[in-house]
Structure formats: structure tokens, C-alpha cells
Amino acid sequence: MSGNSTGRIFRLTTFGASHDAAIGGVVEGCPAGLHLDLEAVQQELDRRRPGSTELGTARREGDRVELVSGVMDGVTLGTPIGFLIRNTDARPQDYEHLKDTYRPGHADLTWEQKYGVRDHRGGGRSSARETACRVVGGSIARQLLATAGVRVQAWVSQVGDLRLGDHPFDPADAWSSPVRCPHPPTAMAMAALIEAVRAEGDSIGGCVSARLSGIPPGLGEPVFDKLHADLGKALLSINAVKGFQVGSGFAAAAMRGSTHNDALEPDGAGGIRSTTNRGGGVQGGISTGADIVFDVAFKPPATVMRPQASVDREGRPVVLEGRGRHDPCVVPRAVPVVEAMACLVLADHLLRQRSARI
Amino acid sequence: MSGNSTGRIFRLTTFGASHDAAIGGVVEGCPAGLHLDLEAVQQELDRRRPGSTELGTARREGDRVELVSGVMDGVTLGTPIGFLIRNTDARPQDYEHLKDTYRPGHADLTWEQKYGVRDHRGGGRSSARETACRVVGGSIARQLLATAGVRVQAWVSQVGDLRLGDHPFDPADAWSSPVRCPHPPTAMAMAALIEAVRAEGDSIGGCVSARLSGIPPGLGEPVFDKLHADLGKALLSINAVKGFQVGSGFAAAAMRGSTHNDALEPDGAGGIRSTTNRGGGVQGGISTGADIVFDVAFKPPATVMRPQASVDREGRPVVLEGRGRHDPCVVPRAVPVVEAMACLVLADHLLRQRSARI
Amino acid sequence: MSGNSTGRIFRLTTFGASHDAAIGGVVEGCPAGLHLDLEAVQQELDRRRPGSTELGTARREGDRVELVSGVMDGVTLGTPIGFLIRNTDARPQDYEHLKDTYRPGHADLTWEQKYGVRDHRGGGRSSARETACRVVGGSIARQLLATAGVRVQAWVSQVGDLRLGDHPFDPADAWSSPVRCPHPPTAMAMAALIEAVRAEGDSIGGCVSARLSGIPPGLGEPVFDKLHADLGKALLSINAVKGFQVGSGFAAAAMRGSTHNDALEPDGAGGIRSTTNRGGGVQGGISTGADIVFDVAFKPPATVMRPQASVDREGRPVVLEGRGRHDPCVVPRAVPVVEAMACLVLADHLLRQRSARI
């Protein structure tokens, strides 16, 4: 059973690899009657595109999304939304030398161990190219969420050992910096670090953080499908992600309950609020209505422009050196993908919640 | 659509809450012909039981698992394995004062916001009592995994700011310490810290780490159902978990690719190996055959024996103080639950892999 | 992947066989806030019970349903409803002679071919005993449907070559006849036929028909999950069923479009109606609001009190003769099971429909 779908009611299935004629997907379960802004979908895709930031790969892909079905006169019909993105700038010859060797830190060897065959061109389906389809699906989800007042924003919070930390910032400023960090001085330092790493032929890791706002209380399902568990899976499924934490996260391990608990108090308008949010917007796996905040750790890209020890198909040692066009740091371009995955999970749980009560 | 099931082929569904007559579950998809050691299932359940360690709650629950179906003459039939654990030591009167108030850091308010009704007795279904059923299901999964040579071991690696760190240890030693930390000096310090915290009427967080060994290469599905993504979801679904990381985890964010990559080399026997394992046993979401290693962060238990500000159902401020019998630190008793969730995920992917090739 | 669950949002999972300690199930996805009449659940179970009609088997099973979880103070909590029915009148010794032989027309041989092992006692899990759990789940579904004005009624429409035909009848009268046929003269003839067949040591087939009323228009999903396709699968999954038809059914094959179409006309109140219902309440797989009508064909029970040629485990010819207590005709006792399966499908689609529109 393949794992190419995400979501239970609002469901995205993707297909295609970087050197196929196209990549694409199907969004099932989007309710009928949603006015869909196709230009907004394209704009989100543009934000992820190679070349969208000068810090990324030199590849230029047109990345035009073609909606095939499910929408008429700008309104969703309730039927599946099929879409395609043509691959226009693939250079398979860049990968010919990888046909019989396995790159360290890549999925070359594991895919071959799994399937017995593999598409060696550009990483095949394990390439981050696939995440373009997630951005399309996520953008449709985002438009559904907007009808419920939900907003999703992510930004770069760490590159190497440079952290955003406690600097005050507005997430919306992330897009004014090529590194997608909303605090300009930190963003400039991060950009300089990425350029230095690139000059060394090396790569570097980082973190993306996110804030989901306007969440109705009550989203998330008990026990196995807790809201933050589904978010965690969705984020961990992005290429190069090694960790996920919500709210206080790993710092909670060092804390005491008397400090950690978010005290409840009247909000003065007949409701209940907390002035702290160490829970990160969830209690018991269910949204509280407070902002959901989480962090995602990305490893440094495996492709570096330096010689690396590896082996070939015959088990003989070889020395590989990165070729092609690659990002020295994935987090700037990962920001829209993080947002997309969060949107997909929230849209699904928003619809699941419709069956919670009589 | 409720979230009371986990797994696609090997699937566990649980039901029941701490003050129902029983809790229970159904394991679907366990292959026929597995010789099932029922005593081993009971022993795993005993390891999670309240009172299994002197550091836990004073509650004593018999926790006898009753297998209702699916096994004949000690062999699985391929049919669903239904099981029950009777609740024998519930004291609903301990919770009567919570009927109309919401405890900070608990799911009281969110469950009511979700469903409009809630079982206030002992946290209802959001109580960690439910995890006993996961241990039963996990133990059956573990016996299936054993036939493929897979072993799963977890231990306490952090309590408060006490960390196991780089001390050499044997995971099997975890069970000789009540705190389930396999390094005796650290375990003693952790136990002393937990007792001190308990004496203060407070609680404290911690981390559980795990090593999964003997994993066949090729487990895990591309894109959305990556092996570590499914592990992440499974672990994040345990009560009080706030973070999950695999391999290098959050530390990867500060690393360079030239350092992070696990170089490949001939293993001298015709195969391929890495001498490092920063990937944590997965590349591209698929097992490499190396040990899978991950860490899970738990927040401090929300129930503390100190006054805490909260509100009642009418939105009026109240002061709550913990009553009943509660663990000041959940990580010792969480170790078998962490193992159970890892076993469930691996068993499911072991069976999913049977369809990967022609 | 085992097939012990039905439904996507409103979902029933069953476990157990006739000679286990109990059979049982879990209903997931029942919305919170439903006032559940437990006595009504028991009454439905009583209608299916062996001995509920003098035409059935002589076995007497207490068949008391025990609800373990998911309901507090008579109201559903939104959490899974676990339940058990103890097996109290099993006589495994009646089946000892079947341990090494395969009964013709039964699943003995196929289960062994599938799993390599089998529970030979009473047919194991392929026994119709399992359908008692469907009746419990169906009764909960029925109570959910009642809140939407939906009613489900089934009756015996054929036994052998005796057909209800065009006789006018009220489905509610089915329960006043032991054969569950609502037309008394036909019911009496059917009962006499069943008794004659029993006296001959033989068995006989029949049909159950059903009418689902008060259905909101719009239920059913396009393409693969058409409402009547899901009904068909649910009904075909009942033991001994060999055929399913909706509306005009197989008779449609001989009809012309000009005759078959249900003409639309104003209903005089601003709505639209048809005066015919050859579609059987669905068009394009979606409910029209008209009554859904369908028929289900049951084969004669395989167990007959006559010598039958068969083979043993070694492939040697043997002669088998039915023992134990068996129904000569299953349709009277199948009526509540047919209703239960229809209720389960409708409840699921009622909840699925909540996500159809923005």
C-alpha cells in the first residue's frame, strides 16, 4: 500500500517525479461551493519555485499549475480537483553518472532496496520536486480554511547556529527577505552564512517555525489522530526533516508542571483564555483556540560540491562529487511547503469536526 | 471520523476510559500462524501498570488482559484479536469536584468544546489509562516483529535537566532501575529528582529514547507515509508528548552537509554500510537497515498538588488543587508505551512492504 | 489487511467467533450527544436471536449486549462504543467431527486455504453468529438515523418459490409472523414450506426486501461509493447472500428507457416528485429523497440433515451428515441483519454528506 496520499476527508494524492513529463495531484473532498482563486494558487507555487529566492538553486522552472477538473466558473464542484505541473527544465544528463552509484545522505540506496528498481534521474520521486504538488493542494486547503478565519504562516527561525530567538517580529515580513526570516538583521546574517557555505561547496541545516491562527476550538481527534500528531506526521514527511515539536517542545522535558501549565482565566467576555501558550494551541490533541505554534528541523542538503566516499552498484568504493544545481540550504524554499502541509492537516480536521456532534 | 485506530494493515483500535467497566481493543491484520505468547503480553502490560515502579502513582490496578478472540491453541487465526482489561481500582469520587471545572494543562475544556459533553471521571478517554491497550497491541506486534529479527528497546534519557548524554549504556539495563534509565548513576540522580519534585507537590518532564534494531532495509513508504513520519505521529499521539526527533534531529539544523552525511562504504562482505548513523536508520523515509534511533519529549504532568488558577463551567475563576493519585513524572511508565507504538508502526510497515514488489 | 470493519465515518469493527468466550465490536464515529436507548438495542438483538422464531434453530442464546464504553448517562460521548455479547450456549463437541473434514457449501476449506489454520468449531468466524454484532451496531446507527427522520424496514419477500409478489402489505406487519413476511396468507404458506423442508432434513433459500424511508436527497458519493453500491456491498457481505438488486433491478435489463425513466413533475408545493420509483430511490448513486427499495437473495443453508459427499484433510472421500442445531431457512432471522447493514450504510453516508458543501 503506497503512501502517496494525505488526509482522510480533505485528501491530496500526488504523482510524478522530477524527470517525468509532469508531476501532478488530485485533491479529493474539497466541499462544493468554494470560490477558488486560481491566481492565488499559482502565486503560492511561485513562492516555492526554484529561483524564487537568489539563495536557492539556479534551476528555473516555469511551474505553471494546470487545473484539469473539479472547478467550473471559479467555483469548486465537490468533485476531485486534478492538476498538473509540467516539468520543463529537467536535465537528465546531469544525473547519468548516478545510475550505478548511491549518493550518501540520499535515498538512492534505500529506494533500490525497497523496490528493486529506481528512477535515478534527479532523485526520482524522492526529489523535493514532489513538494510543488503539496503547495498546490495546500493552497486549495488554505482557501477553504480562510472561510473559517484560519491563517497559516511559517518562517525561517534558524540557519546553522543562527537563531531568530526572542527577537520581536511579524511573520508577514518573512517574504520580504530572500531567506524568509522575518527579522531583518537576523535574515541578513543568515543570508551571509548561506552564501559562505555555498562558497565552500558545503550545505547547512535550519529550522522553520509556524503559527496557525484563528483555529476553532475542538479540532483534532482523540487518541491516535491528535491534531499535533497529524501535524507532526505531515511535517516529518517533508524531505530532509529530522524533528518536530509543538509548543514548549523539547524544552518541556526540563520544566516543572507548576511552570508549564497554561492557567485558565475568564476573558472578560464570558469566555476562557490563557495568557501563556506552552501547550502550543493544543491540549489532549485538540485545539484550544489559541495559536498553534510548532518548529521543524531540516538537515543540511546531502548534495555538497565536495568529494564524498560512496559505493557503486557492485559494492566498490567510489568518490562522488555533487553536480547539477542544488540549494545549499533548503529552509527558505521549505517555508511554503511547511505552510502547505499545515493547511492540508487543518482543512482535513476542520471537515472531520463536522461529524463530532449530533 | 474518529481517531481511535492506528495502522493500515496491522491495525489497532482501542476503546474505553478509566472509569468505564473496562478498556479494550481489537488488533486486525495480524497474520495467521503466529505463535502468540500470552504470558509475554501480560508481562509487558505489567511493566506499564500503575505501581510497576515505586516512582509512580499509588494506584494499584490488576490489569489482567483477557484475549477474547483470534487465537486458538496459542496460534493466531488471522481473525481479529479482541481483548479487554477490566478497570478494578477506579475511584470516581476523586473526580467529582472536576465535573464543572476545567483543569489547566488538561484536555477537560478542549474535549467539552469538541463534543459538547465529556466524561469528567479521571480524564475520561484522554486519560493515559488508554495506553494500556496500546501496550497489549504493541506486544502482539512485537512478537510478529521478532519472527523477522526486529527488536525494539526504549529507555529514559532525560528527567528535568538531568540527561543520560554520552554515557555508555546497554538499553536492556533500563528495566533494572525504577526510573527506566540504563545508566545507574544517572538513574539514581533522576530518581532522587523525581522524589524531590513529588515532595514539593510539583511534577517534571523528561525524554524517552529508543533504538529499533534488526530492521530490514526498505521499510517505509514514499512521500507521505515515510517510516519516521509514521513513527513521529505514533509517538506524538502518546499523552503529554511535545516533540519527536529521529537521528540527528534538531541538532541537524546547526550542522553542515559535509559533516552530516553518512558516508557509504563496502562492508567487506559484499554489502554496503555506514560507520555513522546521523540519518537515524532512515534515508528518504525508508529504512536503511541501520538501527532506527529517536527521541521523544514529554511535558511535566499537568496535575500538581498545588493551587492553580482556573475557571468553572460558568466562566468564574476558581482555584484548583490536584487530588487523586498521580505520577510526578511520566517518563518511567511511558517507556513501554513508546516501545508499543514503535512496534505497531514497524509491524504495519513490515506487512505493507510485502506488496512493494511483483 | 483484514476486512472486519465497515463504514468510513460511522464505522463498525467486529471480532469473535461462535465458540470464543464472547463476540463483540466497536462503533467508531457516532456523534456525541445522541440519546441512546440501550433497551432498544437489546430488543433488536432479541429479534435476531436463535429461538426468536419457532422456525429457526433450537439453540437458545441469552445474547445480552454489554456496552463497555462510549456512553455516559444514556448519551453518547463521541468516543468509541465498545460492546460484548457473551457466548453462553456453545457446544463445541457438536463440531469435533468436523475438525478434519470440510463441509460442502461451507467456508471450511476456503478458510483453511486462506490462513493455513482454522477454527472448526461452529464455523469459526464464518458463522452467522458474527451478525449479532452487526445488529448491535446497526441499532445504534438506526437511532442516529431516527434523528434525521430516516426509517429502515425489511421483510421476507420470498421462500423457495413462494413470493410475496404484488400483494399489498405493511412492512410493519412482518414482525407479527414467525417467518417475517408481512402478508399473512403468504407468511402461513412460507412457514408451512419451511416446516416441510425441515421434516425432509433439507434446507431452502429465500429473499429479503427492504424499504428505507425519509432519506434526505443527496446521500451517496460519486463514482465508486455510490449509495446503492455501498448498500450492495454491505448486503452481499451477509452470510449466504448471492444477489442484490435496487429498484427495478434485474428486471431493468428487459425494459425500455421510455418505460423505465421516472418522470419528474412539480409536487404542487414548490418541489419536485416522481410518481414512479423504478430507480429505487437513487439516481447516479445519490439518493433522490424517494424510498430506497432493494432485494437480497439468500441461498439455502449448506447444512442439511442428509448424507453429503465430501473430503477430509487427507483428500479422502467421506460422507458427512449435518448435526447440531441449524436453521432450515435463514431469511426470517436475516431480516434484522439486513436492516442493520442498511442502517450502518445510511448512517455513514449521512455523516459523509456533512462535508459535501462549503
Place this chain on the structure above:
Amino acid sequence: MSGNSTGRIFRLTTFGASHDAAIGGVVEGCPAGLHLDLEAVQQELDRRRPGSTELGTARREGDRVELVSGVMDGVTLGTPIGFLIRNTDARPQDYEHLKDTYRPGHADLTWEQKYGVRDHRGGGRSSARETACRVVGGSIARQLLATAGVRVQAWVSQVGDLRLGDHPFDPADAWSSPVRCPHPPTAMAMAALIEAVRAEGDSIGGCVSARLSGIPPGLGEPVFDKLHADLGKALLSINAVKGFQVGSGFAAAAMRGSTHNDALEPDGAGGIRSTTNRGGGVQGGISTGADIVFDVAFKPPATVMRPQASVDREGRPVVLEGRGRHDPCVVPRAVPVVEAMACLVLADHLLRQRSARI
């Protein structure tokens, strides 16, 4: 939750409607390493194509399948197989008059009741155009099945009141007749009947029957996912189908057990056989190894070239008359669709069976 997917492990998802730019689909779960004959896929699609038989609609659609992903050098990669079929001969103007009216016997009204909006062009997604994608998916399934020796053949067994009956025939002869009936004299009579009905501006129903051979014993899952129940759902999900029966089917209702049972006997080679097959190749929902035989009833197409009473969006009575190009009888073109659905179900259960035993 939309119903645009079928299968659990081998899974087809379709999208698109007759007047979109294209229709298409995704096959997930096809094992890696299958040598896929793309020309065979195209040939199967050609058999379903409008114009493939002179008895069908006058529309001419190119219907070229474009495989986008999942196959490299003619071998499946284990990754999802995305495909497209461009719509080249749509004439939306043929349907403009239907924008505000509801055709009797069609899904126009029910889709609007379900979603609040609808694509009125050519029936939108409720058009049988969608079944072209099933044929593509079914053809891939068929090639997987062939590796296990499974063959699937369907034919027209009834048109109006003309039945194939007990005439001896070879299913392979179905393709030499435009009506897809393998008995030439009956086929000629059926063709004449269809032409006569067309001349009258009317339409007519029929039946398709199928034989699935070379089935390994043991396919099908207990209880809810019985093999014939999944077949039934798959077949009932085809446009215009009103009934499904397996083996003895509805005739079983009039039979006695002593006659109906398929006696078991040694096959002379150490195995077990039956000389009859009233079970239709399944016992207890699990394949016996005998041929699986079933029948499917199709209603007459709703579009007739005669005036029919209907209503418009305002609820006013109108008279509609069929326009456009329509089949007077769908069964000839339904034959490849019936085969496709059977292939999809069998391929899924073939893979599901891989997890049945330790």
C-alpha cells in the same frame, strides 16, 4: 469524504468529467517490477471507446492514454502511475439547454441536491465518460493478475428479453460481434433489437456476465470485505447498473440445500474439486479456486429521443427530448468496464492476501 477511489492496496483514483480538458487517474500500490505493456492498455481503452462498435454513439473520441509517471523503460517503479486522457470531441453546446432543467432518469437533480452546484455539460462527472479511466486502471491490474495466471472475461448475456441462456459459447468470441455476445445467432438477434430500438428513438437494458479464471484459492477477506461483496460494490458502481448476482444468484432463493451445495471430491491429484459451481467460485466470501462467475444488470439508458415530462430549476413542468449522441443500449460498451472493475478488485485482493499468513 469523496468516493473517487477504489481499492485498498492496489488503488485507483479518478478525476475529470466529459467536458473538462481531460479525464485522468492515479494507480497507487502497483508493485514495482511489473513489465507494463502500454500498447495493451491502449487497446483495452479502444474497446470501450465511443465508436468502437457500430451499435454505439456516433461520437468519435481519440481516447489516447498518456502515462505521466510511475513507469520507466516499460517497468513499474512502485510509484504512483498518473495518467490522462484528453477530451477532444466534447460539444458543450449540445447540453446548453440542460443548464436549467433536470433530465428524468439522470443524476442532474440529485447532484444539484447534493452539492448545490453542478456541471450540466454532458452529465458532468456522472457521465459514463469517467469509466474510460477505470479501463486504464483495470488494464494495469489485468497485467498484474496475468503474472499470477488470472484471466478475466466478460460478455453480453442479455439485451431486452433476448438471453444467451444455455447456448454453449467461448467468451473470447464476444469481441468478434459488435454487440459483444459470444453466441453469433443470439448476437445477431441482439444487434437487430438494438437497431430497432434506436429507430424508435428508445433505449433498452441488458446484462453483462463474467468469468474470472485461474483464481488462487484464499482471496477475499472475512466478514465485510468478502470477495464477492467487493466485486458487487465495484460492479454496482458502474453507471446504470441495478443488480449484481454471483453464482446461483437470485435463483438460489428457490433452491434447496441438498441441490445447491457443491459437493467436494478428490480431484485424483491429491487435491479437492467440485464438479458443480453454484457458489460461483466463492465460499464464505473467499475464493475456492473455481471460476468466479457473476451477472450484472444494466437499466436502459435514460436519454431517449422522445418527449419526456420533466421540470426546470423553477419547478415548472417542461418537456425534454434527447439530443446529442447517445447509446441506445450500454451493455456492448460496458463489457470492458465490467472487466476492468473485476480486475481492480482481484488485483487488490491478490495483494491483500500477501499479509494473510506469517
